[in-house]
Amino acid sequence: MRFLPIFLDLKAGPIVLVGEGELVRAKLRLLISADAQVRWYATDGNHDVSGFDAESAASVERASGDPLKDDLKNVIAVLCAGAGDLGIAMASHARAVGLPVNVMDDLQHSTFIFPAIVDRGDVVVAVGTGGASPVVARRVRERIEAALPARIGDLATFIGRFRKVFAERIDEMPLRRRFWERVVDGPIGASVLAGRTGDAEKALNAIDDPEEFAGKASPGFVTLVGAGPGDPDLLTVKALRALQDADVVFYDDLVSAEILDRARRDAARVSVGRRIGKPGIGQDAINTLMIEAARVGQRAVRLKGGDPFVFGRGGEEIAALREASVAYAVIPGITAGMGAAAESEIPLTFRHQALRITLLTAHKARDAEAVDWSALTDTRMTVVVYMGISAAATIREGLLTAGRSPQTPVGVFARATRPDAKSVVGTLNELPALAAQVESGPAILVIGDVVMHSAPWRDAFLTDIVNNVRMAAE
Numbered sequence: 037m038r039f040l041p042i043f044l045d046l047k048a049g050p051i052v053l054v055g056e057g058e059l060v061r062a063k064l065r066l067l068i069s070a071d072a073q074v075r076w077y078a079t080d081g082n083h084d085v086s087g088f089d090a091e092s093a094a095s096v097e098r099a100s101g102d103p104l105k106d107d108l109k110n111v112i113a114v115l116c117a118g119a120g121d122l123g124i125a126m127a128s129h130a131r132a133v134g135l136p137v138n139v140m141d142d143l144q145h146s147t148f149i150f151p152a153i154v155d156r157g158d159v160v161v162a163v164g165t166g167g168a169s170p171v172v173a174r175r176v177r178e179r180i181e182a183a184l185p186a187r188i189g190d191l192a193t194f195i196g197r198f199r200k201v202f203a204e205r206i207d208e209m210p211l212r213r214r215f216w217e218r219v220v221d222g223p224i225g226a227s228v229l230a231g232r233t234g235d236a237e238k239a240l241n242a243i244d245d246p247e248e249f250a251g252k253a254s255p256g257f258v259t260l261v262g263a264g265p266g267d268p269d270l271l272t273v274k275a276l277r278a279l280q281d282a283d284v285v286f287y288d289d290l291v292s293a294e295i296l297d298r299a300r301r302d303a304a305r306v307s308v309g310r311r312i313g314k315p316g317i318g319q320d321a322i323n324t325l326m327i328e329a330a331r332v333g334q335r336a337v338r339l340k341g342g343d344p345f346v347f348g349r350g351g352e353e354i355a356a357l358r359e360a361s362v363a364y365a366v367i368p369g370i371t372a373g374m375g376a377a378a379e380s381e382i383p384l385t386f387r388h389q390a391l392r393i394t395l396l397t398a399h400k401a402r403d404a405e406a407v408d409w410s411a412l413t414d415t416r417m418t419v420v421v422y423m424g425i426s427a428a429a430t431i432r433e434g435l436l437t438a439g440r441s442p443q444t445p446v447g448v449f450a451r452a453t454r455p456d457a458k459s460v461v462g463t464l465n466e467l468p469a470l471a472a473q474v475e476s477g478p479a480i481l482v483i484g485d486v487v488m489h490s491a492p493w494r495d496a497f498l499t500d501i502v503n504n505v506r507m508a509a510e
């Protein structure tokens with residue numbers, strides 16, 4: 037982020053506008069509709085504002101003389117549009133007295149830029165692209181416009197009117213937040229959004245004990261949330277909601293920073309993950325942290341890579357919560373195998389060809405030796421291996437010894453759904469070499485005929501075939 041969105045108080049002082057022509061009039065229109073106080077230096081002396089209503093036009097201070105001589109006292113920002121070289125000089129003038137300045141279409145001389153704006157009264161959304169693409173900003177704005185209820189501004193105004201009253205009635209900050217969340221999410225908020233502010237006001241005033249309404253007595257809660265394989269857009273709607281609602285997030289090492297970013301801004305974030313070579317705090321300590329958080333009334337999220345119940349120790353965690361009588365819920369996530377499959381177009385089942393899927397873990401060679409490979413020889417079974425990189429050689433041996441063909445297609449999918457995803461495909465015979473090619477993990481191994489349908493397979497081998505045919509033809 038290069039440009040931080042902030043909101044200027046238009047009541048604090050005038051904005052100085054410098055320039056001429058249609059460009060400056062467009063800015064004038066924006067400023068007038070925002071009720072700004074405007075001091076306008078028309079560089080061509082033409083202060084004509086026909087087309088604006090009389091009252092708005094009257095509110096504009098028409099300044100003459102050299103804007104560079106304006107001492108800019110009390111001015112809150114300077115704007116130049118269609119001002120040519122004077123705009124550049126004005127930018128230095130503004131900067132010399134420490135004022136934010138925008139020279140239209142001139143990033144180099146501007147210290148701020150205009151966002152695309154969604155204006156719903158007290159609710160204002162600013163969308164920026166760092167000046168890169170106004171068209172993209174406008175598209176984002178359209179989506180936000182469509183997603184926001186029409187009266188969202190009324191809801192903010194309504195709450196603003198009562199904030200102080202309830203701040204006096206509810207001592208603790210977190211409880212106050214929860215109070216307003218319940219108001220916004222419940223029937224009172226719905227009444228305002230439906231245009232029935234009177235009803236909403238009555239209902240709000242009828243709340244006898246705001247702390248109880250906020251759920252003071254209600255105990256804490258732990259939600260095990262599947263974070264998916266890495267792409268934050270693969271979070272479920274429920275997962276997102278839980279993250280937005282959390283007081284504290286206990287997250288694993290596999291959880292990407294982009295996903296953690298989706299948690300409520302002021303939620304505490306606690307890393308409890310193991311890392312290769314770093315032991316982490318241990319399962320018992322994780323359980324204790326979750327239980328303690330719930331016991332002090334917090335809404336805790338236990339955020340785990342992929343799905344909590346696929347090689348995620350989710351089962352142990354809820355057992356510990358049950359034993360401690362802590363309420364919990366589980367929100368599934370997209371497990372890494374499915375993320376990799378979708379990304380690389382591997383249908384994990386396929387009519388007549390793959391009738392079963394086995395999810396397997398083989399962390400080290402020692403784990404892999406413990407696997408009963410004879411149960412995995414069915415050629416119509418897709419085997420998806422988690423934590424399998426370090427055991428690739430043992431997996432190969434196990435499957436070959438049990439009788440699976442060395443020509444069985446396999447794929448290694450590292451960092452699936454992340455920006456640095458990498459996949460390699462080949463045969464079971466080559467598995468250890470393939471695993472060595474993906475650099476750092478995490479990675480999933482997929483073993484079975486369905487790998488032949490995958491995009492990496494098509495890229496690697498079908499182009500070869502096409503080339504061979506072409507070469508043979510030539």
Ligand code: SAH
Nearest residue numbers: 342343348371372422423451452478479480
């Ligand atoms: N609960 C997780 C699995 C945790 S075990 C899930 O459902 O996905 C950790 C293993 O998951 C890693 O060793 C790797 O095999 C796999 N994994 C996790 N994220 C991955 C990703 N983005 N790409 C490939 N494999 C991944």
